[in-house]
Amino acid sequence: MDVAVEEIPYGEFAIGEENIIGSGFFGVVYKTKWRNIEIAVKRIIPGREHKYIQREINQLSRVSHVNIVKLHGISKHEDSFLMLMEYVDGGSLHKFLHEGSKPSYSQAHAFNWAHQIAQAIAYLHAIRPKAVIHRDIKPLNALLCRKGLSLKICDFGTVVDLSQSISQNAGTCKYKSPEVLNGHHINEKCDVYSWAITFWEILSRKEPFENHDGTFALTLAISEGERPPLEAIISCPEDVVSLLTACWDTDPLRRHTMELIVHIMSKFVSEAGPITPLAL
Numbered sequence: 531m532d533v534a535v536e537e538i539p540y541g542e543f544a545i546g547e548e549n550i551i552g553s554g555f556f557g558v559v560y561k562t563k564w565r566n567i568e569i570a571v572k573r574i575i576p577g578r579e580h581k582y583i584q585r586e587i588n589q590l591s592r593v594s595h596v597n598i599v600k601l602h603g604i605s606k607h608e609d610s611f612l613m614l615m616e617y618v619d620g621g622s623l624h625k626f627l628h629e630g631s632k633p634s635y636s637q638a639h640a641f642n643w644a645h646q647i648a649q650a651i652a653y654l655h656a657i658r659p660k661a662v663i664h665r666d667i668k669p670l671n672a673l674l675c676r677k678g679l680s681l682k683i684c685d686f687g688t689v690v691d692l693s694q695s696i697s698q699n700a701g702t703c704k705y706k707s708p709e710v711l712n713g714h715h716i717n718e719k720c721d722v723y724s725w726a727i728t729f730w731e732i733l734s735r736k737e738p739f740e741n742h743d744g745t746f747a748l749t750l751a752i753s754e755g756e757r758p759p760l761e762a763i764i765s766c767p768e769d770v771v772s773l774l775t776a777c778w779d780t781d782p783l784r785r786h787t788m789e790l791i792v793h794i795m796s797k798f799v800s801e802a803g804p805i806t807p808l809a810l
Contacts, residue, residue, distance in 0.1 A: 535587060535590075535591040535601060535603055535604055536602070536603035536604070537603060537604055537605065537606075538564070538602070538603040538604065538605045538614060539605070540605050540606065540607040540612070542564055542565070543562050543563065543564040543569070543571065543605075543614070544562060545560040545562050545571050545573065545612075546560075549561050549562055551570065556572070556574055556575060557572055557573045557574045557575045558572075558573050558575075559571065559572050559573075560573065561617060564602070564614060567617075568617040568619075569602060569614050569615060569616065569617050570614075570615045570616070570617045570618070571605075571612055571613070571614055571615070572612065572613040572615060573610050573611075573612050574610065574611040574612070574613070575610075576609045576610065576611075587601065587604060587613065592657065592662070593653070593654065593657070593662075595649075595650055595653045596680075596682075597646045597647070597649050597650035597653075597680075597681060597682050597683060598650050598653070598654075598682055598683055598684075599615055599616050599618060599673065599682045599683070599684040600615065600616040601613065601614070601615055601616075602614040602615065602616065615684075616682070618673035618674070618675045618682055618684075619675055619810075620673060620674030620675045620676075620677070620678060620810040621673065621674060621810060622669065622670050622671075622672065622673055622674075623643065623669040623670075623672040623673070623674055623681065623732070624668070624669035624670040624672075626674055626678070626810060627669055627731065627732065627735050628735070628737065633808050633809050635678070635808060636802075636805065636806075637733075637765070637766070637802055638799070638802035638803055638804070638805045639678065639805050639808070640729075640732045640733050641795065641798045641799045641802045642679075642681075642799055642802075642805050643672070643674075643681050643732055644725070644728070644729040644732055644795060645792070645795040645796060645798070645799050646680065646681040646682075647667065647672055647681065647683060647725060647728065647729075648725060648788060648791045648792045648795050649792055650682070650683045651664060651667065651683075651721050651722075651725060651788045652788040652789050652791070652792045654721075655718045655721070655787075655788050655789070656789070661718060663716075663717070663718045663720065663721050664683070664721050664724075665710075665716075665720060665721065665724075666685060666702060666705070666724070667683070667705065667721055667724035667725050667728055668702055668705045668724065668727075668728055669728055669731055669732070670685075670702075671683055671684055671685040672684070672728075674810055676807070677807035677808050677809070677810060678805075678807060678808035678810055679805060679807060703745050703748055703749070704727070704737075704738050704739045704742075704748060705723075705724040705727050705728065705738070706720070706723075706724070706752070707719070707720040707723035707724065707778075707782070708723075708752055708753045708780050709782060711749045711752055711753060712749075712753060716782075717782065718787075718788065719782035719783075719785045720782070721788065722777050722782075722785045722786060722787070722788060722791065723777065723778050723782075723785065725777065725788070725791070726773075726774050726777035726778040727757075727758065727778060729774060729777075730758045730762070730763060730774055730778075731758075733762075733763040733766055733770075734758070734762035734763050736758075736762055738758045739751070739752075739756075739758065753780075755780055757775075757778050760774075760775075767798075769794075769798070770798060773786070773791070773794055773795075777791065
């Protein structure tokens with residue numbers, strides 16, 4: 531594949547059924563060792579849409595940020611295509627928030643995670659000459675590490691740069707902005723909307739729009755202005771609630787830029803105080 535990323539011989543690492551740590555539509559993820567570091571290997575199922583795989587590789591090869599999962603290289607084995615990724619040991623933020631018996635966390639943790647996601651997105655939006663938007667920001671695409679002190683965003687199959695025509699309906703419905711759901715032309719403000727829904731989910735520890743069944747009903751509700759209930763985050767400072775409501779405004783022009791959000795969140799993080807390690 532014609533990308534600026536190292537092609538690694540398959541003989542330098544090994545994967546097997548005993549190493550599986552996850553799976554999804556595009557393939558299976560394994561944990562293994564390569565050049566004395568732990569990595570995650572994403573094995574793409576043959577036949578999955580080539581353009582999404584190529585897009586993820588192209589975009590990850592362009593980025594370098596502490597809050598974005600690193601792509602080490604690519605490889606091939608038999609009929610499989612492999613992506614060698616940074617291994618992040620804490621699992622997804624979604625899993626931590628919603629699955630099983632997980633420890634409680636403070637508002638300071640919530641602010642820190644939202645701030646780190648915002649920093650990653652702001653970095654993507656600031657890339658030149660072609661700004662990059664993610665289009666699928668959600669807790670499932672955020673991975674925790676260092677016992678919950680750090681976070682990295684992942685899954686770049688829906689990422690595009692702003693030089694492309696991007697009105698395709700990518701992403702996950704309940705995190706999509708109204709303009710994305712309605713097939714209108716989009717810009718980086720769709721990530722701002724998704725970030726706001728994600729931040730609400732972190733603060734409330736609830737799934738957004740859980741009372742809606744089906745894509746049509748949810749699309750209609752979001753388009754008509756329905757948002758997750760603010761009563762679920764009643765303990766939050768008023769300034770935080772104001773930030774959320776501005777960032778999920780129906781009109782993209784009224785949403786803050788990601789750069790401004792990072793600035794505001796840094797203030798919230800500072801005021802909330804330090805965070806303690808969690809048992810992930």
